[in-house]
Amino acid sequence: xxxxxxxxxxxxxxxxxxxxxxxDAVLPLAARFGAGVVCLALDxxxxxxxxxxxxxxxxxxxDAADRHGVPRENLIADCLTLAVSAEQERVPETLRAVExxxxxxxxxxxxxVSNVSHGLSDRGVLNASFLAMAMERGLDAAIMNPLxxxxxxxxRASSVLTLRDRDSAGYIxxxx
Numbered sequence: 001x002x003x004x005x006x007x008x009x010x011x012x013x014x015x016x017x018x019x020x021x022x023x024d025a026v027l028p029l030a031a032r033f034g035a036g037v038v039c040l041a042l043d044x045x046x047x048x049x050x051x052x053x054x055x056x057x058x059x060x061x062x063d064a065a066d067r068h069g070v071p072r073e074n075l076i077a078d079c080l081t082l083a084v085s086a087e088q089e090r091v092p093e094t095l096r097a098v099e100x101x102x103x104x105x106x107x108x109x110x111x112x113v114s115n116v117s118h119g120l121s122d123r124g125v126l127n128a129s130f131l132a133m134a135m136e137r138g139l140d141a142a143i144m145n146p147l148x149x150x151x152x153x154x155x156r157a158s159s160v161l162t163l164r165d166r167d168s169a170g171y172i173x174x175x176x
Contacts, residue, residue, distance in 0.1 A: 018043035018057035051096035077101035102138030
């Protein structure tokens, strides 16, 4: 609360889970200060194995946000990127959850992209591939390394291919 009082501009609270305790602590502050909220698709039982489970958690947060007076446009869904080295079958579930959060819940989405490659070699290739796949599913924002040339090239190319970069203007500008 102290930081929110002192802050100039619109804050983004990182983060709120589907835990009743966390929602009761974060959402009233978000409403009071007009803050955005990163909504993590997990609750007291952890990260759900399926996209449907994660969407149900996000729905719970959206409903609680509505009750607390936090407008939907102040919410951003994090469907949670897991390490493919440990839980390979969960990566497609994350991608399905991103798509559902975007299409079914109408929320913008964010992922910590590089989490996918944790514990593996040549992480940049996995990260870039995952970024492209997630953008195709509706990913709006990526927590990633902007100094990684392959990630930035993938971001620019995927922006063209997913119609975010209309007329390829940004892509062309980068290659002049």
